[in-house]
Amino acid sequence: MATPSISRSALRAVVRATPSLRPQSTRAASRCLHQRATPISSSPLHQRPRVQQWSPSAPLAGTRQEKRTMFIQTESTPNPDALKFNPNQRVLPDTISSGSLEYLSPRSTLAPPHPSPLAAQLLNIDGVTSVFFGVDYITVTKDSATPWAHVKPEAFAIINEYMVSGQPTVNTVEDRAGEAGQGGTETDSLAYSEDDDEVVGMIKELLETRIRPAIQEDGGDIEFRGFTDGQVLLKLRGACRTCDSSTVTLKNGIESMLMHYIEEVQGVQQIMDEEEEVALKEFAKFEEKLKQQKGPDAVKGTVGKGSLDFVE
Incomplete structure (x- = not known):
């Protein structure tokens, strides 16, 4: 029995008309060469990314660690x-x-x-x-x-x-010998106390609300040391302790305000520690010596520029 022969052109037409008869290798090659696969296609060239679980790892030896900085x-x-x-x-x-x-x-x-x-x-x-x-x-x-x-x-x-x-700036230890090494008190001298009379309470309130914020803004602080015979006893600390204009601040600023609001107040006095009194006496002797050597104009008092007491 003779086998019928089919021409190449007829066979090509039959293959095109019947997709299932196309060779799979030819179809895959044709897709890779002439079509652009989308990110979600099943082509081996473009696959959807897989989510990998993150696991912390120790820093490599020799890597540089960034230092924590602070804005001062x-x-x-x-x-x-x-x-x-x-x-x-x-x-x-x-x-x-x-x-x-x-x-x-x-x-x-x-x-x-x-x-x-x-x-x-x-x-x-x-x-x-x-x-x-x-x-x-x-x-x-x-x-x-x-x-x-x-x-x-x-x-x-x-x-x-x-x-x-992150270390503590100040430590606290037990004071067995009764020695106070730091200037300042354990409790706030301007804090309210039940033992204070009406006048002392008013003085503390004015010092706390009207005067202390301005002094702290200048890098200092104020302590209340008592009220005796119409005189308010105060102690200046920090930048105000050695400031040339501290006396002017006490008289023109603090004293004027306290006398204006509290009629029992007759004046303000600055209390100094024993070491400060010795230093002031030595400085006074030094000034007197300069005056004798160079004349009375050799040493002149100064007022801090930028303070409320400075006038140009």
Whole structure:
């Protein structure tokens, strides 16, 4: 029996008309060459991405870890020898209710009840004479002979490194010998007390609401030491303690306000510690010696520029 023969052209036409008869290899090759697969097609060239579960891994040895940084602002004060540092976070622990501590010597940074490693490092800088801690700021005071260009960079670096480390700025230890190494009190001297009479209560309220915010803005603080014979006894700390215009601030600012609102107040007096009185006496002797050598115009009083008491 003879087998019928089919021409090539007829066979090609039959294959085109019947898709199931096309070779699979030819179809796949044709698709890869002439068609562009979509992202969701089943082509082996384009597959949907698989979601892989993330697993934390330890940092590779030798990789560089980024250091945590802090933005610290510095502010000038009416006292040209005092600079205020604002680290934008709390400086004193919550356990210290007084709201301020002052360190006047390296020995005070080690003495109870509140030794401070940060204050010790700052007082170790050449030219720094005192360190004052407010609730959220630090005031560094230097001597007049040392320029800020030598003090400020080192003080800034120490404060920044200490704040970033997260270590406490102030520690609290038991004071067994009754030695108070820091300037300041355990409790806020302007806090309300049931033992205060009406006049003392009014004085504290005015000092707390009207006077203390302005003094803290200048990098200092104020303590109430008593009310005797019409005289309000106050203690200035921080930048205001050694400021040339502190006496003017007491008389023209604080005294005028207290006498205006409270008729029982007849004046304001500044109380100084024993060390400060000795230093003032020595400075007075030094001024008198200069006057004798160079004349009365050799030493002139100054008022801090930028304060409320400065008038051009």
